[in-house]
Amino acid sequence: MITLTSLLVACAPAAELVEIERRVAVMGTNLEVRLAAGERMAGLRASERALRALEETERRLSTWLADSELARLNAAALGVPHALSEALAADLGAAAAWSRATGGAFDPTVGSLVAAWDLRGPGRVPSPAELRGALAACGLDGLRLDGGDATRLREGLALEEGGFGKGIGLDAALATLADCDVRNVLLDLGGQIALAAWSEPVPLAVADPRERGRPCLELSLRSGSVATSGNGERGLDAGGRPIGHLLDPRTGRPAPDFGSLTVVARDAIAADCLSTGLFVLGPEAALAFALERDGIEVLVLEPAGGGLRARATPGLRARLRPLIEAVTLEFVAAATSTTPSPQADSLER
Amino acid sequence: MRRLLAASFAGLLLASATVPAAPGPAPAMSGGAPKVFLTREEALELAFPDCERKRLTTYLTKAQTKRVAELAKVPFDRSVVFAYEARRKGELVGTAYFDTHKVRTHREILMIVVGPAARIRRIEVLAFAEPVDYLPRGAWYGQFTGRGLDDELELKRAIKGVTGATLTARATTAAARRLLAVHQVRGELALEKKRRAARGGAAPAPRPRRRAPGGEVR
Numbered sequence: 001m002i003t004l005t006s007l008l009v010a011c012a013p014a015a016e017l018v019e020i021e022r023r024v025a026v027m028g029t030n031l032e033v034r035l036a037a038g039e040r041m042a043g044l045r046a047s048e049r050a051l052r053a054l055e056e057t058e059r060r061l062s063t064w065l066a067d068s069e070l071a072r073l074n075a076a077a078l079g080v081p082h083a084l085s086e087a088l089a090a091d092l093g094a095a096a097a098w099s100r101a102t103g104g105a106f107d108p109t110v111g112s113l114v115a116a117w118d119l120r121g122p123g124r125v126p127s128p129a130e131l132r133g134a135l136a137a138c139g140l141d142g143l144r145l146d147g148g149d150a151t152r153l154r155e156g157l158a159l160e161e162g163g164f165g166k167g168i169g170l171d172a173a174l175a176t177l178a179d180c181d182v183r184n185v186l187l188d189l190g191g192q193i194a195l196a197a198w199s200e201p202v203p204l205a206v207a208d209p210r211e212r213g214r215p216c217l218e219l220s221l222r223s224g225s226v227a228t229s230g231n232g233e234r235g236l237d238a239g240g241r242p243i244g245h246l247l248d249p250r251t252g253r254p255a256p257d258f259g260s261l262t263v264v265a266r267d268a269i270a271a272d273c274l275s276t277g278l279f280v281l282g283p284e285a286a287l288a289f290a291l292e293r294d295g296i297e298v299l300v301l302e303p304a305g306g307g308l309r310a311r312a313t314p315g316l317r318a319r320l321r322p323l324i325e326a327v328t329l330e331f332v333a334a335a336t337s338t339t340p341s342p343q344a345d346s347l348e349r
Numbered sequence: 350m351r352r353l354l355a356a357s358f359a360g361l362l363l364a365s366a367t368v369p370a371a372p373g374p375a376p377a378m379s380g381g382a383p384k385v386f387l388t389r390e391e392a393l394e395l396a397f398p399d400c401e402r403k404r405l406t407t408y409l410t411k412a413q414t415k416r417v418a419e420l421a422k423v424p425f426d427r428s429v430v431f432a433y434e435a436r437r438k439g440e441l442v443g444t445a446y447f448d449t450h451k452v453r454t455h456r457e458i459l460m461i462v463v464g465p466a467a468r469i470r471r472i473e474v475l476a477f478a479e480p481v482d483y484l485p486r487g488a489w490y491g492q493f494t495g496r497g498l499d500d501e502l503e504l505k506r507a508i509k510g511v512t513g514a515t516l517t518a519r520a521t522t523a524a525a526r527r528l529l530a531v532h533q534v535r536g537e538l539a540l541e542k543k544r545r546a547a548r549g550g551a552a553p554a555p556r557p558r559r560r561a562p563g564g565e566v567r
Contacts, residue, residue, distance in 0.1 A: 021384070021386055022387065022473065023473065023474040023477075023484065023490070024471065024472070024473040024490070025472045025473070025490035025491045025492075025493060025494050026494070027491065028491040028492070028494065029488035029490075030485070030486060030488060030489055030491055044387070044395060045395070047395075048395045064495065065495070190488045190491065191486070191488075
């Protein structure tokens with residue numbers, strides 16, 4: 001995940017609003033919360049509600065925690081229905097839906113591949129036999145979801161929340177804030193951003209995939225979620241050989257690196273799953289995918305010559321602005337789309 | 350402004366952190382004003398809602414101070430430390446510590462909440478006087494949650510460095526080690542006190558109260 005940065009310190013809240021800003025660790029990453037409220041303590045309590053929603057998601061989904069609900073499912077006996085909480089059943093249902101939509105390019109069952117490549121450690125290149133075994137364990141056909149039950153059907157099948165957990169957490173956090181009297185909400189969870197209740201567009205910086213500390217484009221949004229994937233963020237190194245952390249569940253190998261891919265969606269779960277899945281599919285297929293669907297916009301950044309080629313779906317036309325001269329920005333034609341590409345406002349919740 | 354900020358730190362963040370709204374979009378987050386995100390009281394209230402909180406003062410002997418430094422493997426020379434224990438219905442929920450440390454030339458205040466199993470449950474930046482560019486972004490702070498005091502809690506081991514915020518990464522990792530070491534030594538002292546009580550021995554005479562020196566674990 002490549003970090004998106006809010007370019008904003010404060011964006012014109014009404015004079016009587018108090019701005020809250022917090023930096024706290026949750027879900028194994030950094031959370032930056034910004035919001036505005038009529039009174040400071042009310043705003044702080046609202047920010048804490050959002051944080052607690054993320055902590056609850058972490059307790060449910062984090063496979064880094066041996067006693068999380070998802071970790072317990074991963075350890076459940078084969079062929080025996082395992083009762084899920086309503087929340088986990090919904091989480092897995094949503095992740096499975098995006099997996100199907102991407103033809104398996106996003107797959108929540110890549111735990112065995114993550115282990116084979118040691119993506120949670122320093123990284124390693126698995127032997128061909130290890131890779132075959134890990135690949136054979138993957139796939140949603142190894143998991144039967146049946147209402148409130150899940151049944152593991154394949155030895156070694158391991159669900160991995162890395163591609164969807166942040167999105168679910170951000171959606172939960174925004175849902176809990178919906179009951180609070182707050183405005184100008186910006187949640188930045190390790191680079192994935194979710195926005196709500198802004199009256200003016202918020203400028204966000206999209207990082208240059210060649211040098212992730214450098215913003216290259218400004219993306220303005222009032223609501224929805226933005227997630228960016230690229231292999232530049234986590235430099236894993238297996239014995240001197242750099243390996244990408246975005247795995248193609250269809251081959252078991254790191255997806256070819258082309259730069260970065262940013263997804264803008266109404267929901268954080270969609271942005272999270274698709275930023276991974278569409279990166280795996282590659283630039284052309286990713287743009288085509290977004291053109292065919294309402295509420296999904298894609299920005300592809302590819303180094304080209306000494307510059308940067310930026311291609312985006314038409315719904316981002318009024319929302320993108322180059323920040324450096326080296327960017328060539330173009331919008332792909334919507335002519336091939338079966339469903340008209342959403343207009344800018346269709347992204348708003 | 351700098352003096353005002355220093356006063357705010359010296360005053361243990363008693364001042365409200367309310368920042369007046371800027372008219373219109375502000376420039377990108379590079380450099381700029383020092384940030385005070387939360388006061389100490391606010392941080393405790395948010396971390397431990399509906400809990401009974403108690404500030405506990407521990408006076409350390411020279412040997413105990415040395416033990417903290419040895420466990421932490423970072424410099425430590427305090428003779429007084431403060432811990433904020435939170436209990437719900439008598440059950441320990443967590444213990445918060447605050448650490449004030451210099452990053453480059455200015456200070457950062459962190460709150461670290463240690464859970465009953467002596468692992469970091471929450472790490473939150475309360476104030477940061479360096480340019481915000483020096484605050485690690487992405488997943489960096491998340492590396493600390495769930496960690497206890499062991500050899501892996503080090504940069505280049507379980508804690509990966511961060512480009513552009515190396516000094517903050519070093520200072521934060523040292524603070525985490527220091528506070529977990531303080532927590533461990535406090536636990537050892539409590540255990541020793543219990544053992545002594547079980548043996549019927551008298552508690553040692555309390556050390557004369559000394560004014561807490563500034564900085565570090567407060």
